[in-house]
Every structure is written in structure tokens, then in C-alpha cells.
Amino acid sequence: MSEDHKKQLEQQLWNIANTLRGKMDADEFRDYILGFIFYKYLAEKMEIYANDILKQDGIKYHDINENTAEGQEIIEAIKEEAIEKLGYFLKPAELFSELAKRGNKKASDEEAEEIESNFILEDLQKVLNNIQLSTMGAESEEDFDHLFEDIDLNSTKLGKTPEARNQVIAKVLAHLDKIDFKLEQTELDVLGDAYEYLIAQFASGAGKKAGEFYTPQEVSKILAKIVTTGKSKLKSVYDPTCGSGSLLLRVAKEVQEVSNFYGQEQNRTTYNLARMNMILHNVHYRRFNIKQEDTLEHPQHLDKQFEAIVANPPFPAQWSANPLFTSDDRFSQYGKLAPSSKADFAFVQHMIYHLADNGTMAVVLPHGVLFRGGAEQHISRYLIEDRNYLDAVIGLPANIFYGTSIPTSVLVFKKCRENPEDILFIDASQHYEKVKNQNVLRPADIIKLIDAYRNRTEEPKYSKKALLTDIAENDYNLNIPRYVDTFEAADSIDLNAIADELKVLDMQIVKTDKLITGFCRELNISTPF
Incomplete structure (x- = not known):
């Protein structure tokens, strides 16, 4: 599919999403439209898979009569294989196309061409429930558990009466049914890209809430390119604050293969979004393990280490800093805990614990972590002086994240560094383009930054390798202007x-x-x- 066709699909989906825009907030109609797209995806995957099985018999899945003994026998046989292969199951009558047609059936040939919606809300709710129920007791059960819980078909925001709500939903399903996702072209990930596009569009209109589920694509590219430097395959990638999963999926675009994806997300709605996003990008349910819990307070992957770790933790973030954590293996060796009002270094410590010896970790943090004192300075000093894990400090422009205008930094850590004598500092804060009210990193800005990191090049007013002795003399203050001189001399008078x-x-x-x-x-x- 050409780039034009891809953009056309994205625009079609966004237009359909706007059918609900006037009725609710951006983050609310996001859950409906993304949920319906996901249902259509599951149904079409199910139909393609079943038709492939039935091909030798010359039967189409949607033509099977579920009310006959023979039809039931065929469906049960397909169900067993589908649960194993796809992780879920849908009957012919539960396919998206069937429900969309029933919801928009013409009343009669004699009447005008105006479409009269048949009531399908109860059927739709039952189908969404049945998708989850089909996984009960299967290996995929956790991955599909309550995936559609944010779709409230009884919400008065869709309409004051059941009939009004039904009309809106039927209209949305009808529009979606006309779009060909081209799922049979398995080499393409057009729908996955379109889904990412929609998430980005919703993020741009969600204000401060956007940071809860989306990292701007340009920043994701930087983190992904950093942690995949020198590698074509990854055994595992992990994001402890994974949001919608976009960062994890971005890493996969930079290498030939990622064997397994791991993530954790506290917000239930965003956790559902991440699992949908994984499945929509053709990540098999056995290849991703995403949990819903508070990462710092209740970590879910303590027995694992990962080859690549990326994260854009929420900031400002708080945590309990409970004294009991001083005996937690993630924090015990440092001698101090990150303050309860600023959890930034608690996330860093958690991620370091999970980093494999051959791994790379890149995390987005507010600039304050570079120079704040107290426990944070103590932790930072330990990571540099005792462990020598810090590989690079990168300053990004202000106002590139949705919902906050503060400048941010990327800290890169490795347990086995190729250049243990120095730390690379990059000041990319002035390399961007202003687009409306947002600053945007251009492709050339990203290339320049990544080239500087990978080659560890020094460039006046942009990048500098600082010896560990110099950093020690600065009392382990990592503020970038201490190392990258961006001073512009005034014109002589x-x-x-x-x-x-x-x-x-x-x-x-x-x-x-x-x-x-x-x-x-x-x-x-x-x-x-």
C-alpha cells in the first residue's frame, strides 16, 4: 500500500471518530472508536483464519448455518484451533460485518432509501463479552480480560434514549464496515500504523491527560534508536510505564525482530489500550506480557532482566518511599530512596535492576534530575562513581510533550559500557521546529542527535565527552551547560x-x-x- 493510501485510511478513521466528537470528551470517544476498530480487526482476523481452514471444503465461514448440527460441529472444530492460534473466537453471527449489516438494515424495498437502524446494542454487548469469555481457561485469558470494559453502550453521552444510542453506534459500525483493512496482506502493518495515528490525534487534543498514554513519535524514535544501536535482533524489550505501548512497538520498528515485549501500566483504560495496540500490530499474545499495576509499589516482572528498556515515566510523579523499600533489591544497594515527592530516580533504580548486562536503557526525565541535591544527588553519584552505568545525557527542547512545556532530558544507561572513561553530553534543546503551539523534532534533528550518540562525536555548542574526573570535580552535577558550552559572545561595540x-x-x-x-x-x- 502506498503512502497516499495509508494517509487516506488514517483520514477515513479519523473522520469516523469525529462522528462521536460532539457528544463527549476526546479521551472518552477515543475509547469507543478504538474499541470498535479493534473488534472489527478481531472479527476479520477470525474470518480470514476460518476461511483458510475451510478453503479445501469450498465453504465460507460467514455462510455456515449455526442452527444445524453440521454447522455446530464445524464451528466447534474451528473454535478449538482458533483459541490456540489466535487466542480468541467469534461465531459467524458475531462477525463485525454481520452486526453492522443488522444494525443498518433497510426496512423494506417499498420504503425510501433512508436506512433504518435495527436495535443491536444488546447483541453488540453480548459479542464483546463473548470475545472475552471465549478465552476463559486458555493461555490467552489474561491478555483479553476486560479488554472492552471502557465501551459503555448505555452511556447517555451517546444519546438520551436507547434508540438514539443505537442509531449512533449503528452509524459508526456502518462507516467502519466499508473500510478495507487489507489484513490479508500480512507483510503490511497499515492498520497498526493507522491505530498509532489515531492515538496521536487523541493525544493532541487531550491536554495534560495525553502524557498518561502517549509519547510523541519523534521522542519514541530517539529512545528506540538508542537502545537498538548495534543490534538487529532483541530478545526482549521492557517499558515499566508503557502507556498505550507505542514506545515498545517503536523499538520493534528499528530491528528485524523482537522476541518478547514486556510492560506495566497503572491506569486500567490505558492498560487496555496497550494490549489492543499489541494485538493490532500482529504481536502474538504469547509474545507480549503487559501487566496492570503500580510499577514501583507492585512490580510484576521482578524475576526478569531485559535487553532493551525504554520509558517516559509520568512527571511529576509521587510514590510512597516506604522505608521497607530499603530492603528491596531494586533500591537496597543505593543507601537512600528517592524522595516521595519526586519518583524520577525511583523509576531509574527500578529500570537498572531489570537491565541485562548486555542491555541499553533510555529514559525520559525532567531536567531537575540532572542537578537536584539530597537523595537524588546521592543516587546519581552512586550510579556514576560506584557503578559507572551512565552512558549519555541528552537535552531535548522544551514544549515537545503534550500537556507540559518543560524541557526534558534523556538519560542512557549501560551496565557494560564501551566507553567507560567519559559520559557523552548532547544539547539538542535548540534543534526543533515550532508547529502551532508545539515544538517538533524534525527528521534532520533526530538524525543529528542519533549520529552524535552512536559515533560519540564532539561538536561545538552541541556535544561533548566529559571525563569522569571532570564530572567528579563538578560534584556530579549533570547540568548540560556545565559540559556543552553554548555561550554566544556578544558583538563587539x-x-x-x-x-x-x-x-x-x-x-x-x-x-x-x-x-x-x-x-x-x-x-x-x-x-x-
Whole structure:
């Protein structure tokens, strides 16, 4: 599919999403439209899979009569294989296309061409429930558990009456049913890209809430390219604050293969979004393990280490800093806990614990972590002086994240560094384009940054390798201007030229005063001097 066709699909889906825009907030109609797209995806995957099984018998899945013994026997046989292969199951009558047609069935041939919606809300709710129920007891049960719980078909925001709600939903399903997701072209990930596009669109209109589920694509690219440097395959990638999963999926675009994806997300709605996003990008349910819990307080992957770790933790974030954590293996070796009001370094410690010896970790943090004192300075010093894990400090422009205008930094950590004598500092804060109210990293800005990181090049006013001894002399303060000199000397001032200009002005003033004095005498009034 060409780039034009891809953009056309994205625009079609966004237009359909806007069918609900006037009825609810962006983050609310997001859950409906993304949920319906996901249902259509599951149904079409199910139909393609079943048709492939039935091909030798010359049967189409949607033509099977579920009310006959023979039909039931075929469906049960397909169900067993589908649960194993796809992780879920849908009957022919539960396919998206069937429900969309029932919801928009014409009343009769004699009537006008206007479509009259049949009531399908109860059927739709039952189908969404059945998708989850089909996984009960299967290996995929946790991955599909309550995936559609944010779709409230009884919400009065869809309409004051059941009939009004049904009309809106039927209309949305009808529009979606006309779109070909081209799922049979398995080499393409057009729908996955379109889904990411929609998530980005919703994020741009969600204000501060956007940070809960989406990292701007440009920042995701930077983190992904950093952690995949020198690698074509990854055994595992992990994001402890995974949001919608976009960062994890971005890493996969930078290598030939990622064997397994791991993530954790506290917000239930966003957790559902992440699992949907994984499945829509053709990540098999056995290849991703995403949990819903508070990462710092209740970590879910303590027995694992990961080859690549990426994260854009929420900031400002708080945590309990419970003294019991001083005996937790993630924090015990540091001697101090991150303050309860600023959890930034708690996330860093958690991620370091999970980082494999051959791994790379890149995390987005507010600039304050570079120079704050107290426990945070103590932790930072330990990571540099005792462990020598910090590989690079990168300053990003302000106002590139949705919902916050503060400048941010990327800290890169490795347990086995190729360049243990120095730390690379990059100041990319002035390399961006202003688009409306948002600053955006251009492709050239990203290329420049990644080239500087991978080659560890030094460039005046942009990048500098600071020796560990220099950092120690600065009391482990990591503020980028201490190492990358961006000072712009003011233009020299020619005092003689200024003196000459003042002389000319004085002469003009004397001339003007004489002219005014003459006017005053003619008018027989006193002069102002």
C-alpha cells in the first residue's frame, strides 16, 4: 500500500471518530472508536483464519448455518484451533460485518432509501463479552480480560434514549464496515500504523491527560534508536510505564525482530489500550506480557532482566518511599530512596535492576534530575562513581510533550559500557521546529542527535565527552551547560562610532532648538527652554 493510501485510511478513521466528537470528551470517544476498530480487526482476523481452514471444503465461514448440527460441529472444530492460534473466537453471527449489516438494515424495498437502524446494542454487548469469555481457561485469558470494559453502550453521552444510542453506534459500525483493512496482506502493518495515528490525534487534543498514554513519535524514535544501536535482533524489550505501548512497538520498528515485549501500566483504560495496540500490530499474545499495576509499589516482572528498556515515566510523579523499600533489591544497594515527592530516580533504580548486562536503557526525565541535591544527588553519584552505568545525557527542547512545556532530558544507561572513561553530553534543546503551539523534532534533528550518540562525536555548542574526573570535580552535577558550552559572545561595540553618532545627534538637537525658538518669537510666546 502506498503512502497516499495509508494517509487516506488514517483520514477515513479519523473522520469516523469525529462522528462521536460532539457528544463527549476526546479521551472518552477515543475509547469507543478504538474499541470498535479493534473488534472489527478481531472479527476479520477470525474470518480470514476460518476461511483458510475451510478453503479445501469450498465453504465460507460467514455462510455456515449455526442452527444445524453440521454447522455446530464445524464451528466447534474451528473454535478449538482458533483459541490456540489466535487466542480468541467469534461465531459467524458475531462477525463485525454481520452486526453492522443488522444494525443498518433497510426496512423494506417499498420504503425510501433512508436506512433504518435495527436495535443491536444488546447483541453488540453480548459479542464483546463473548470475545472475552471465549478465552476463559486458555493461555490467552489474561491478555483479553476486560479488554472492552471502557465501551459503555448505555452511556447517555451517546444519546438520551436507547434508540438514539443505537442509531449512533449503528452509524459508526456502518462507516467502519466499508473500510478495507487489507489484513490479508500480512507483510503490511497499515492498520497498526493507522491505530498509532489515531492515538496521536487523541493525544493532541487531550491536554495534560495525553502524557498518561502517549509519547510523541519523534521522542519514541530517539529512545528506540538508542537502545537498538548495534543490534538487529532483541530478545526482549521492557517499558515499566508503557502507556498505550507505542514506545515498545517503536523499538520493534528499528530491528528485524523482537522476541518478547514486556510492560506495566497503572491506569486500567490505558492498560487496555496497550494490549489492543499489541494485538493490532500482529504481536502474538504469547509474545507480549503487559501487566496492570503500580510499577514501583507492585512490580510484576521482578524475576526478569531485559535487553532493551525504554520509558517516559509520568512527571511529576509521587510514590510512597516506604522505608521497607530499603530492603528491596531494586533500591537496597543505593543507601537512600528517592524522595516521595519526586519518583524520577525511583523509576531509574527500578529500570537498572531489570537491565541485562548486555542491555541499553533510555529514559525520559525532567531536567531537575540532572542537578537536584539530597537523595537524588546521592543516587546519581552512586550510579556514576560506584557503578559507572551512565552512558549519555541528552537535552531535548522544551514544549515537545503534550500537556507540559518543560524541557526534558534523556538519560542512557549501560551496565557494560564501551566507553567507560567519559559520559557523552548532547544539547539538542535548540534543534526543533515550532508547529502551532508545539515544538517538533524534525527528521534532520533526530538524525543529528542519533549520529552524535552512536559515533560519540564532539561538536561545538552541541556535544561533548566529559571525563569522569571532570564530572567528579563538578560534584556530579549533570547540568548540560556545565559540559556543552553554548555561550554566544556578544558583538563587539565600536565606542568611537557611538561617540560620532552622539555628536551628530547633539548638532541636530541644537539646530532643532533654534527652529523652535524662532517659531515661539513669531507667536510671541515664551520658549520651552
